[in-house]
Amino acid sequence: MRKAWDKIIVALAAFDYLTAEQITRLLYSASSLTHVREQMKLLVDNGSVLTLGGRTVNLPLIYTLSSAGRHYASLLGATKGKRVRPSEEKDKGHNPYFLKHTIAVTDVLIAARLLSERVPAIHLSRMYTERELKRRISVTLSGKPVCLELDN
């Protein structure tokens, strides 16, 4: 694995789903988009990264870590331990509503991360993604258990 890919793998472990444009905004200068796309193609080709979205659903490619990518992220100390089912990922890839929503939520999380880097008074100490929070928070309302589906 190339050393230069580590920061991309770590970012994918933190954010779960990122487009090339989002990776560029998060880690590179705006002029590096073509370079980022090239790196992402290599990471897909070597099996570390899976793609969702794309032209068939009229969206940009959205990248997420494969099992191998998550294993490598864990070696970098960057995994969050949540199991991912490949079949669920495949289903999400065909759901434009989920993908567009995920892109928008991730934009907000990226902004939070960048704000904490730009404003010394603000420190982003923890971040949870939708995948991490899924089915984790249940409460009883009017005597019935209700699972809160949270964005972040």
Next chain:
Amino acid sequence: LNWITETWHEEPQRWEDFFHIEVYRNLPPVEWRFKQKVQGYIATVDTGRHEALFHTPALSIAVITVSESEQMAATLKRWTEETLQSMGRVEEGAGFFFRSIADTASATPEELFLFPVWENAFSTAKTPLLLLEEEKEEARTNQ
């Protein structure tokens, strides 16, 4: 979760904010489901579930609607107010923030979090999502 530190006091002040970010695109959610979520947020705090999971008592909810129009944000704000009112928990309105935005990708972090473009439930005053200490002092002075 954000820690905010300022150093203009002799003793630097430090406090934490914890936000759940809710993003809605194009169409509002089903009314009863959204209202149930608002009730759920209050219940997670009341039952200690929130603090047990996230190790902080701080909790605010930031609701963002991705739309050219402000209408959906206004609808979600009204549903939140109706829910809190029916629960007798109007004071919790200060923990719910609403705004609409046309495009999340092109907004700068400052525009998203520091510009006074958010509204709390039961208020029409514009406020930033993250208030730095100087701004808190100013807000107190202006009251």
